[in-house]
Amino acid sequence: MLNSVxxxxxxxxxxxxxxxxxxxxxxxxxxxxxxxxDAWIRERTGICERRIAxxxxxxxxxxxxxxxxxxxxxxxxxxxxxxxxxxxxTPARFFPATANLIQDRLGxxxxxxxxxxxxxxxFIYGLGLAAAQIRTGAINTAVVIGTETxxxxxxxxxxxxxILFGDGAGAFVLTASExxxxxxxxxxxxxxxxxxxxxxxxxxxxxxxxxxxxxxAIHMSGxxxxxxxxxxxxxxxxEVLERCGLEPEDVSLVVPHQANIRIIEAAARGxxxxxxxxxxxxxxxxxxxxxxxxxxxxxxMQAERVHSNDYVVLVGFGAGLTWGxxxxxxxxxxxxxxxxxxxxxxxxxxLARVRxxxxxxxxxxxxxxxxxxxxxx
Ligand code: COA
Numbered sequence: 456m457l458n459s460v461x462x463x464x465x466x467x468x469x470x471x472x473x474x475x476x477x478x479x480x481x482x483x484x485x486x487x488x489x490x491x492x493d494a495w496i497r498e499r500t501g502i503c504e505r506r507i508a509x510x511x512x513x514x515x516x517x518x519x520x521x522x523x524x525x526x527x528x529x530x531x532x533x534x535x536x537x538x539x540x541x542x543x544x545t546p547a548r549f550f551p552a553t554a555n556l557i558q559d560r561l562g563x564x565x566x567x568x569x570x571x572x573x574x575x576x577x578f579i580y581g582l583g584l585a586a587a588q589i590r591t592g593a594i595n596t597a598v599v600i601g602t603e604t605x606x607x608x609x610x611x612x613x614x615x616x617x618i619l620f621g622d623g624a625g626a627f628v629l630t631a632s633e634x635x636x637x638x639x640x641x642x643x644x645x646x647x648x649x650x651x652x653x654x655x656x657x658x659x660x661x662x663x664x665x666x667x668x669x670x671x672a673i674h675m676s677g678x679x680x681x682x683x684x685x686x687x688x689x690x691x692x693x694e695v696l697e698r699c700g701l702e703p704e705d706v707s708l709v710v711p712h713q714a715n716i717r718i719i720e721a722a723a724r725g726x727x728x729x730x731x732x733x734x735x736x737x738x739x740x741x742x743x744x745x746x747x748x749x750x751x752x753x754x755x756m757q758a759e760r761v762h763s764n765d766y767v768v769l770v771g772f773g774a775g776l777t778w779g780x781x782x783x784x785x786x787x788x789x790x791x792x793x794x795x796x797x798x799x800x801x802x803x804x805x806l807a808r809v810r811x812x813x814x815x816x817x818x819x820x821x822x823x824x825x826x827x828x829x830x831x832x
Pocket of ligand 1: 490491492495496499500575614615618619653675676677678680681684714715742772773774
């Protein structure tokens with residue numbers, strides 16, 4: 456995907472952040488309303504608990520918090536951002552896009568913003584697009600966000616699916632640099648013939664039908680998705696590594712989509728890599744779809760598992776069917792933990808809120824004036 460690039464121009468990940476709701480839902484709690492048990496869920500999926508968004512939270516609020524943390528980590532102010540890509544399967548609204556609302560809350564006034572739907576592979580798709588935009592010279596700085604409230608589209612009576620999913624958000628900040636490395640390459644794939652294996656209808660109804668459309672939930676053919684996932688985690692990783700002239704043993708860390716620990720174990724076996732080389736946090740968050748890779752990545756960074764010049768693979772799969780992988784060559788950057796900048800960033804977000812309210816107020820006044828002049832005509 457990143458073959459035609461401007462020479463000497465690289466796209467580096469310079470900031471990362473995440474946000475999860477406070478409320479924890481344990482396996483034991485799920486036992487109380489659906490026929491399942493903690494031992495089965497742990498053994499078959501590796502999940503012990505997940506986070507569930509409060510009624511006040513949505514993909515916009517979670518995504519905004521993750522993006523703010525990533526920007527603070529990057530030491531970049533929102534007015535330096537050129538592009539915001541939000542990958543989500545659970546947008547708060549059909550439109551405007553979640554990305555537009557996040558852009559407003561960040562006060563990223565120069566940035567273009569759009570949502571992207573590639574289900575759980577969405578973060579890899581977003582990363583690939585952002586890196587390509589940077590490497591061709593079209594933009595300098597991008598924020599890629601994965602944000603989900605899957606708890607709102609899960610059927611809590613369906614034990615095949617309700618045990619798996621959780622809510623959360625994660626974000627990366629990417630910038631252009633002359634330092635070789637960064638996002639080296641990305642492979643993206645799709646096979647829509649498998650679309651029915653994992654699906655959630657919109658609930659829209661035809662003008663010609665009389666019955667009310669019912670709100671839909673996630674439907675999944677678990678075993679088939681499992682087989683597909685175990686296969687493509689290996690093939691996508693091998694493909695992207697080959698394009699970079701690398702072998703699996705060159706990789707220091709694999710950050711896989713967190714859907715089922717057995718899928719990650721199958722990928723490790725297929726790539727002949729030890730499980731210690733995989734970032735895993737599924738036990739605490741379940742499958743957070745587009746948020747799972749940046750969430751696991753942030754934990755790996757906190758644990759200091761990534762060092763200068765390391766090759767890191769991000770690999771994911773999901774509904775669509777979609778799958779993809781990215782290779783990042785990590786470049787050390789000086790930490791600039793400047794307290795003053797943090798205060799400036801907080802003030803920036805307050806001003807962004809005031810600006811947004813002021814613009815809404817101006818629109819309201821404008822509408823009143825037009826209505827008055829219309830009635831006088
Ligand atoms: N608690 C207890 N028993 C359950 C259960 C649950 N939550 N869910 C299913 N079972 C039962 C099934 O009914 C079945 O019983 P049966 O043999 O009497 O019919 C048995 O467990 C085995 O079911 P199976 O579907 O073969 O289980 P599994 O080992 O494949 O695990 C999944 C099911 C869903 C965990 C697994 O298939 C999976 O993770 N698939 C991939 C899902 C995924 O990654 N989705 C997201 C993609 S982004």
